[in-house]
Amino acid sequence: MNAIALGPLVLSGERFAIIVGVVVFLLGAGLLASRVSPRFNAWSTVAVLTGLAGARLAHVVANWTYFADDPLRALAVWQGGFLWVWALVPVGVAAVFMLRERRLMLWSVVPVIACVIAGMATARLTSGTEPTPAPAMVLTRLEGGAVNLAAVDGRPTVINLWATWCPPCRREMPALARAQDAHPEVRFLFVNQGEGQAEVAGWLAEARLEIDNVLLDRAMAVPGHYGTVGLPVTLFLGADGRLARAHVGEIAPEQIDAGIARLR
Known part of the structure; x- marks a missing residue:
């Protein structure tokens, strides 16, 4: 896709x-x-x-x-x-x-x-995007607890698929972290692909990044649901949980804000 x-x-x-x-x-x-x-x-x-x-x-x-x-x-x-x-x-x-x-x-x-x-x-x-609904999938949160990706709370959602071994993922993460702080009206989910809790937590500490809603997708099921290939991928979902747009590859700060603006 x-x-x-x-x-x-x-x-x-x-x-x-x-x-x-x-x-x-x-x-x-x-x-x-x-x-x-x-x-x-x-x-x-x-x-x-x-x-x-x-x-x-x-x-x-x-x-x-x-x-x-x-x-x-x-x-x-x-x-x-x-x-x-x-x-x-x-x-x-x-x-x-x-x-x-x-x-x-x-x-x-x-x-x-x-x-x-x-x-x-x-x-x-x-570049077409199917309005795919969010998967009924529960993922473990890095800081404890779990998140159901299909649960909506009235806010649009940005899902970032990433891994610590992926250079473009590492480069774009500070911009996504700033966007999370700047847009409390949007739910951000950082879905790590295939890595363990210690590995992800260690990299975030080394990079000095404080971000909420880091989820562990050990089975890499989310890309399969949306039909995406490669990393990183940033998904923009409307308030109804349906996919509005997908950005494949490293995303720039202005592209993050533009994607959020389209969701409004």
Whole structure:
């Protein structure tokens, strides 16, 4: 669900759609280079690099409050976060300066349109989310007691599937901990996958993280219920307990808040 597994590599639907769009763009530009003008070879390379940079920069600027304390996080492109409409600006500028002729600039629109269509179609096919109800599953809480995942209390729920051996899980955990503190109106459940109480407690103490509702899923049953692959995965559930959205891979602070805002 919402992810593509290529052997050991797991890509979210969004990231897979980006790859498909870029590949289609490069194939289209390569065809133009062989049939129309070799200038399209250099232009396509510059267009891809500057287009990605422009879309990422636009996202950072639009969400600057989340980057102000750690500007270098702008380089963490693996987290996702692009405003694709702004990619058209550097792509167009590159076409003006590198293709130069009006005829060639008009031809450059073709791979751009093909890229947009391919990326949007792939995203639609791979990023769908079924409104799956929460499982009637009782998990042990790290600090004692148990939690029934199917029990609702009128609040939306964020479920994070993670493990201590997973580097992206460890990187995103401080942001999720801050979100838990900032959003008492949301129930956060940190469902550890396949590890024991001592191992999980030891890592949290070492990382100096204080978070509530750390649950132990020794059988790794929750990913099976939702059909997710890979770690980490962050699930956003509505107040009725049904799945509204799934984020596969490391999640950024602005994406956490955006997911919560959609639940409202």
